[in-house]
Amino acid sequence: MRKKIIVAGAGHGGLVAAYRLAIKGYDVTVYERAEQESDLGYPWEDFFDVNTFPDAGLPMPETGKIPKVPISFYGPNPDDDPICQTVNDGEYEMHMYRKDLYAHLMKYVKDAGVKMVYGCEIQEPIMIGNRVIGIKTSKGDFTAELIIDACGVDSPLRTKLPSYLGIQNELKKYDYFYAYRAYYNRLEGFEDVKDEYKVYFVDDGKEGLSWAVTTKDSVDLLVGRFEPFGDDEIKRMYNICKQDNPHLGSELLLGGQICKIPVRQPIAILVADGYAAVGDSACMTVPIVGSGIANSIRAGVLLSKAVLADKNGEFSIHTLWKYQTDYYKEIGASMATVDLFKIFLTRITKDDFAFFFGNKILTSEDLSINSNETSVKAMFSNITFSIIVDRLKKVGGNPDLLKKLGSIALSAGKLKLIMTRFPSAYNRAAVIKWANRYNKLFAGLVEDL
Ligand SMILES: Cc1cc2nc3c(=O)[nH]c(=O)nc-3n(C[C@H](O)[C@H](O)[C@H](O)COP(=O)(O)OP(=O)(O)OC[C@H]3O[C@@H](n4cnc5c(N)ncnc54)[C@H](O)[C@@H]3O)c2cc1C
Structure with missing residues (x-):
């Protein structure tokens, strides 16, 4: 009988794992709270690594590949020169509207035979002993041999796993940003914009950072803060950015909401018997800026490889440890340093x-x-x-x-x-000891x- 896999939440890494496993014959179902496919993703564009799709074994989308946009970093004193990245000719990145990115992923996910259940609020994991065997949802209980947690930063699975599994439930201050993101109109008469992608450090670092990205027709403003904030702070940062970007208009075109982004080292333990966390649910973003699309998709690939290598379909912490090891080796350890x-x-x-x-x-x-x-x-x-x-x-x-x-x-x-003491094979005592040391440091x- 085909092994059943649940992907909890249509996060990017979960979808890529779903696609890669479904084409190999697994019976994969994604449970997602959004009401329909067109509701997936945010109403804005994101930058991410140009190699993301080929690395995931997916064709490149028709649009979105652009020459890399250098980032310029601005300090609090307007008289100081910014530090501007240099980008060589021939270097590219992806800049895609998030809904187009989802549409691209979903085409392959659906063609691979992955089943999608929309309008389904996941509430908590179902456990038998140490093993995660299913999910409780607004549409009933569902079980499977493996649950992939792609529910994002506030995952109701990760946060409600029993503490004896050693998987961090709660995040703390400085682990995530509250990020306001909005596209404003670009005023005419300011054709010669010097730096298209500006990152601002205008306060104490404890506060966070902001950016203003000028596109053809708009200015994309982001305010990232470690504390919740409201309209006054948005207005203050808008005004600071306006001084430096006179082409920033006041008409809100897209976005305008505040969302959470993890900006910390990946959680220490990503797996349990029958469970693997991927993407924002495991805090896989690049810590300073919170870019998480590429890492999440790469993690989905690594997870699918570990699942395919598990020939007996045990999906135990022992067999899923390969995913944990590969993720830390290829990505996680360097993200922890960036943190x-x-x-x-x-x-x-x-x-x-x-x-x-x-x-x-x-x-x-x-x-x-x-x-x-x-x-x-x-x-x-x-x-x-x-x-x-x-x-x-x-x-x-x-x-x-x-x-x-x-x-x-x-x-x-x-x-x-x-990191040199990272347990390469799963042994509970060694893993808990390693995770304690890693968590204690941060x-x-x-x-x-
Ligand atoms: C303002 C902002 C700007 C960003 N800019 C960039 C950028 O430029 N580049 C970049 O690489 N990354 C960026 N990111 C980060 C990026 O969005 C994430 O890192 C990336 O989406 C990976 O997260 P994910 O797919 O694991 O989770 P998510 O994107 O959070 O997806 C989780 C999915 O699970 C669903 N879900 C959640 N809870 C439940 C539940 N209880 N029941 C059912 N379904 C549920 C959600 O509806 C969603 O579909 C940005 C994030 C924000 C907020």
Whole structure:
């Protein structure tokens, strides 16, 4: 009999795993709260890695591939030059309307024979002992041999798993952004826009960041904050961005809601007997900016490989551990390091940012990107904490900033060591010990804030 797999929530990684497993003969059903296919996804465009579709074994969409748009980083002092990425000719990325991305994925998902159940609110996991055997939903209970959790950051499965599984239920402050995203009209008469993609650090790092991306007809404004916020904060950031982007109009074209994005290291344990988390439910975004499409889809591929390698269809924590190991090796460990940069950003004040920009501590080359990797992953691979420490020392002064950086550099060393001890085969005691060390490192850093 065909093995039954449930994908809980139509998250991107879950859909890709669903597609890859259905074409290999698995009986896959996706349960999704949206009422219909056209309701999937957000009403805006997203940047992601150009290799995402080929890596997932999917054809490229007809549109969306564009030359990479360099990001320019702006500090709090308008007189300081921004740090602008350099992008070589021939480097591309995807910039797709999220609903088009979903339409592209869904075509292959449906052709592969995956069943879709819409209008279905997932409530909690169904357990027998240590094993997740199904989901409780607004449409009844459903069971399967494997449950793939693709329900996003507030997954009702991850958050309600019993604590003895060791899978982190709740997220904490600084683990996610509240992000306001809205497209405003682009005013005419300002044809010569200098930097199309601007990221702003205008407050203490503890507050968050913002961006303004100029497109042909609109300006895409994002305000990301670690605390919930309202209209006053949106207005304040709108005005700051308006000063720097006089072409930013006031007519709201798209979006305008506040959503949550995980911006932290991946959760320590991704799997249990009969269960695997993928995408935002496992916090697989790039920590500083929250890009998660490429990582989520890649994780879906890795998960499908682990499932296909499990010839007896056990879907136990032992067989699913391959997914956990592959994810950490290929993506997770580097995302955890990027999270240390995010934690560093949360420690630096507005004055520190001004010092960084004013003294050109980071350069365009540091933040330059290459075409073969997710841009942010590649961006932070060019710079290390010890390089920054050396540069700070060269310009002299700011011992406070050096101290903050020193403690993060130390944590980077500890993280490296923790990663060398990653258990390559599943053994409960070793895994729990490893997860405790990994979680403790990050919890300790955030407690200091
Ligand atoms: C403002 C903003 C801007 C972003 N910009 C980018 C960007 O430029 N590039 C990029 O790569 N990423 C970006 N991201 C992040 C990106 O959206 C996610 O990382 C990516 O979608 C992967 O998440 P996911 O597919 O796992 O989960 P989600 O996208 O959250 O999908 C989860 C799915 O599960 C469903 N679901 C949730 N709960 C239930 C339930 N209880 N019952 C049934 N179904 C449920 C949801 O309806 C949804 O369909 C952005 C996110 C936000 C909020």
